[in-house]
Amino acid sequence: MEDQIEEMELKPVNVRRTFTLRSNVARQVAVNFMPSRQLPYGTLRLRRTTSENNVLLESSGDETDKQAEIIVREMEQHQRLMEDNPVSEELRREALRDLPQGLTMKRNVRAKLSASVSLRSKHRPINMFKRLKYRISFAWKKARDRISDLIFSIELWYEAIRHVEGHFGSAVGSYFHFLRWLFALDLVLAVLVISFVVVPQALHDQHRNRTGSMGFLDFVSGKGGFEDSLLFYGHYHDGDIVTTGPLTYNMPFAYFFTMLCLYFLFFALLCYRTAYSYRRNFIEIAGGLSNVFASKVFCGWDFGITSQQAAALNASSIYNEFKELLSEQNKNQVTKSFWTKFWQCLVNIVVTAFVLGLIISLEYGLWQLLSSETDLSRWEIYVSSIVTFVLAVCPILFHLIVRLEFYKPRTGFYVTLARTGLLDIGTLTLLLVYWARSGSECWETSMGQEAYRLVILDALLSLFLIPLVEFARSFIFKMNPSDSPPEFNIAYNSLTLIYNQAVLWYGMLFSPLLTVVVTFKFFLLFYVKRECALRACQPARKVWRAAQTQTVLYMLVTLSLFTTLFTIGSLFVRGSSQHCGPFRGYEAVYSVVSEGVLQLARRRTLAQVLAFLTRPGVIAFLLLSLCVAVYYMRAKARAQRSMVGILRRMLVLQSKDKDFLLAAIDKVSNGEWLYSPKPEDQGADSHTWKYLQEVRKPSNAGYHFDPTRLNHSMIERPRSYAKDIRPNSYHMERRKSSEDGETDSSFSWQGSGNCLNKENDAEVGKWL
């Protein structure tokens, strides 16, 4: 049944559409007077009704003034908008702001409105509480305005991104927005880490002398003089830092709580951001009608484009997309045979298994590489270079591999993203596990160094090597234009960003200053990529839909943070090195809370309560209740979904009802009311017919069939319905008569019943 309805929704009556042309304007006017169009605060609809009114009044002289008057009158009818208090003033402001009228008109209306409001107001004294409330809300609004003003004036790279967007469209622009967003995120992170962790430690270090070499290779590897420095975890003090005053600063507390808060704060932030983006780009648009063509037509043009070349490319890409869509539609839908399907599925599975095997073997190789004993000096730099190289090449490899498989382009892209994400996160987790188990004196510092090396080496790669390659490609293209021009690869570049961010999540705890390094790197990367894009790349020839892809990118960043939290939680918080770092005085890291803050050893009751709360039974109970809650939510969501389905069907049927009634009214107003029995063949199962039979019986409605009142166009015809009642003649008649063009009168009482065409009629009848 559902399918039938669906079909009815998706396949409206082509025949009717092509053959019946109606004067839509008059009908729209009528529709605008319907109660549903007179929503309270329906400010948008307001214009539409008023503009209709205005059409009627248009002949008069001072049009603007008159229109303003009409709008004012409309708005005056809403009591809540017209009160003389700040709330309704705010409502008025918003209503006006959203009104689709010119600004001049809005200002005009506003002046009139405020005059009218002050006329009406009775100046009642308002009580203290309300006044306070208003004052607070006003202050809040002012502050918000000022903040957004400030944000606009300090908005970084505004013109730069706009310039890039103008040349390459909003998809490449969205890469730069993502980069800027990550940069801002890391900047905040860096400032917080520096002020709460690094600066106190630096103050503590004032009187110590540095030792160790600080050459370039030390800089890259993070060893030598860098090892025991502010860069890495091992250096941090494990006790109070004494300042000049009576206050002391407890370094373990500061380190623990700063990191804890930052990780959880940013996790919450990312979750919120991802969920928001997911809701907007996946959930809100889900369901309902498929709108491939309509959204191509209405959302195809990128309004942000400024350059002629990009505009020409955009136009030709839209043209090609239309062509593709049409040819896809015209292609006889060859139903794939079972064996083709089976073959495709098999290929997908085999390739996926191969890729997974590749990832696992890479990880295994990395483990072997790490644990192999060599006498080579600077061995760690080699290992990190290999890791960086592999992680840079693999996305390209995966991109090639996915072409072997049978996915739709977008799914293929997501699959590549997922594989690359898996490789990145897997490698980083492996490194963390390796160092945690390495049994070295201070494995946290080693992990910090590893992350630091990865970031530095990747900087060499993405700031120098890749731009070099891109410039070389564009040079080759200029020499030999027959090749395809290099395009800005949004997917690969976004993956680089995600990788860097993932390294930062993993390394931040072990190397606080890594935040600064990554922030600085993103800062440079912006300029390098901008130059690359503007000088070495051509706008893409395929339209890239940015909105949903961005959600996936956010998801990957969140996922990397989640795995970081998980691994660090299970490895680090349980046991940290006893010889270095701020937590060396504690058995486990979490004893900073249990011993340092809560002092459980002395408070027996609190310890017992906590011990009870962390018992498996309690945790299991919590988990179970969570499961129940999730199940409940899911059931609710499903119920609501089916409700939405029902309502949507009702909407369709109602709009058809409306159509039917309006057509009938049209006829009546034209004096063409006619009531004629249906031909036998289509009567019985049509609901309209039933309605006629049962409710509007000629006897109680006072209607009598009168052939002389038949539509004149029909009477003129030799085979008119009145004379020739035979199966199907009606339909043929309708077609023939409307083929002549806009034959308004050919539309009869019965014709409107016909708005559900024959098959659908039957379906609806069944459904009802």
Added chain:
Amino acid sequence: MGQGKSQFSEEELQDYEDLTYFTKKEVLYAHQKFKALAPEKVGHNKNAKLPMAKILQYPELRVNPFRDRICKVFSSSNDGDCTFEDFLDMMSVFSDTAPKAVKAEHAFRIFDFDGDDMIGVSDLREVINRLCGPEHKLTDSEIQQLVQNVLEEADLDDDGALSFAEFEHIIDKSSDFCHSFRIRL
């Protein structure tokens, strides 16, 4: 922005801030851009009415296939000539902060070439023609097929044209609309 400031009184700016999706700074910035289109004229009279040809020199509008429609829709005199207030209104609707519903309303008017408050077959043909640009031409039957498909998808009440509600429905279901229907100041 120093000179810009002197051209507006505090009340005017407040008014603009209240009635658009911009902050005061952005309003002034927009005025700078407006001024750049015709420095002398606007320097003389801050709310000067610029002819459509001048407005179309704005970079984003210059290459836009619907440029004349955009100007006409936002022009308060309905002939495409825009005052600063019209221009500000245009930028405000195209800005990031404008809600989808407001954008949809204006998009509807831009696409409604014949102004009958419905996007009919002829409007759709015009939109498709303009989208494909002057170099590429779809054949008549292809356009017919496209129009047919669009109507099949979007025309819920089967009257052969898209009313605003139907148009808004489509826009609501498209994640790309807000991304593409946007001009940064």
